[in-house]
Amino acid sequence: MQWTRYLKFGIPIVVGIAGTALLLNGVKPPEKSASLIEIKAVKYLVVQPEEAFSEMSISGTIEASDKWSAVAQVKGEIYRSNDSIVEGLWVDAGDVILKIDPLDYELAISQISAELTGIEYELSLLNAEAENTQRILDLEQRQLTYAKADLDRIQKLYASGSATRKQLDDVQRATLTSEKIVTDINNGLLLVEPKKQKLLAQKQALSISLDRAHRDLARTDIVAPYPLRISKLLVEDYQAVNVGQPLIEGVGVKSANVTAQANIDKFRDLIGLNTPPSTLNNEFVTQTLNQLVSAEVRTVGSVSESWKAEIISVRTELDNRARTLQIVVRVDDPYSSHSTAQNFPLLPNQPIELVFKTIQPSSVITIPLSAVHQDQVLLLNKENEIEFREVQLGLMQENQVKITRGLKAGDRLILDSLITAIPGQKFTGIEVAK
Structure with a gap:
């Protein structure tokens, strides 16, 4: 049985030596089967521009348009x-x-009104005295006229010797007395006007005080x-x-402002204008933006409500580090039942998003986001070879992304994820509908 054990271990060794000898002698190994060299199939999508509305959503903060303190x-x-x-x-x-207790201000009004009444009385009394003095002056002036005529007559008689010196002196004294009375009355009348002006000034000052008191009284009501x-x-x-x-x-309830920070490149992509950031200012907003895009405010949560909004301001200073632009929109009647949202009001500090949507559709190329690999896509050229191409991404909406540069109509976009693919590698393409 010992020879059997040697045979058991010897046969494999002999076979191995024989195989090695064959390789060394240039004998070719068996060929691979055709299934191992078969070209793999990939799914692709034919790129076609579409007429579509562009949309961009960003988070924002709410505050009342009008604040009052x-x-x-x-x-x-x-x-x-x-x-x-x-x-x-x-x-x-x-x-x-x-309300602030108005009693002190009502008493002040009563006091000033009483003082004004006193001034009015003094003015009326002064006017009456002036009229009475004027009548007396008229009488005294007539008396003076008679006295002067009598003096002239006595002087003539005295000159002809028909009147005595005593008669002349008496008439002269009477005339002088009459002149003095007229002068005194005139002097008294001259003092009436300054007294009147003083009373009128006091009246004006009291009227101002009364107006101030009425104003203070009105200010007791908030x-x-x-x-x-x-x-x-x-x-x-x-x-x-x-x-x-x-x-x-x-806070006012007629309107609310929503402020948001928008990426400048994506915002310009949204409106389809290759304008420099310096043109995105308030003047541009009032003339152009509201004609290009509509704005809508939506609540974030299990129940979504929406309000129409209007762009009212774009901050002219661009944040160069963050590449953002501050945009402010206004929502009218955020509490009104006339708005789309009838169940909940739009309150400050409420989580919301600001949605911009183009008013007119434009021709855009959108592709599945999964087909983009670090700003590159894989294409299948006419020879069914892999081609890598860099693209510029625009706005993202759900699982789609807008391509602003790098793709054209008719390009065959590979949808499969080919981690180990290399340029020039051949594949069999299977077209799928978008």
């Missing part, structure tokens, strides 16, 4: 106009929210300048407030 313009004790005034309440334009929502009450009922003390804060 009231400070005390008069001092006094303050209280709410009614118990329903609380934070979060909506009020209409002209509604009284808070009134909503436009429809708003009370965000903060900064005082408590019956608290003493001083001039300049903050009282209340509110």
Whole structure:
């Protein structure tokens, strides 16, 4: 049985030696089967431009277009106009929210009004005295005229010897007395006008004080300048407030602003203009942007609501590091039932996204995002060989990406992921529909 054991181990050795000898003698190994050299098949898509609307979504922040804060313009004790005034309440334009105790200002108005009445009385009395003095002056002037005529007659008689010296002296004294009376009355009338002007000046000063008092009284009512929502009450009922003390804060409900940072390259790609960033300013917005794109604000969450918006501002200073542009849009009546969103209001600090969409469709090339490999795509040329091509990416929408440069109509885009593919490698193409 020992020879059997030798035979068991010897046969493989002999066979191995024989095989080695054959290789050394140039004997060819068996050929591979045809299945091993068969060319692989890949799926491809024929690139075709399409008329489509471009869309871009970016996150934004909401704030009210109008912010209002009231400070005390008069001092006094303050209280709410009614118990329903609380934070979060909506009020209409002209509604009284808070009141400052008006008693001191009402008393001031009464006092000034009384002083004005006194001035009016003094003016009327002065006018009456002036009229009475004028009548007396008229009489005294007539008396003086008679006295002068009598003096002239006595002087003639005295010259002819028909009158005595005593008669002449008496008439002269009477004439001088009459002249003095007329002069005194005239001097008194001259003082009437300055007195009147003084009283009129006092009246004007009191009128100004009265206007100021009425203005202060009106300032005791803290009134909503436009429809708003009370965000903060900064005082408590019956608290003493001083001039300049903050009282209340509110936000307007007629419109809201949404501010967002948009990538400048993607935004220019969206609107289809190869304009430099310096042209994307407020003037450009008012003349062009609203004609090219529509804006919409959408809430982010399980329930999506939307509001139409209008671009109102583009910040002219470009952030060169982030390559972003600040865009502000306005939403009118964010609380109105006339808006698309009827279930929820659009509130500040609410998570939202700002969606821009072209108004007119344009011819664009879009491909599956999965076909892009580090800014390159794989193409199958006419010889069914692999070709690598760099592309410039534009806006991304869901699983599609816009190609702004690098592809043309008729290119055969490979959809399969070929990790080990090399340029020039042949494949069999299988066309698929987009």
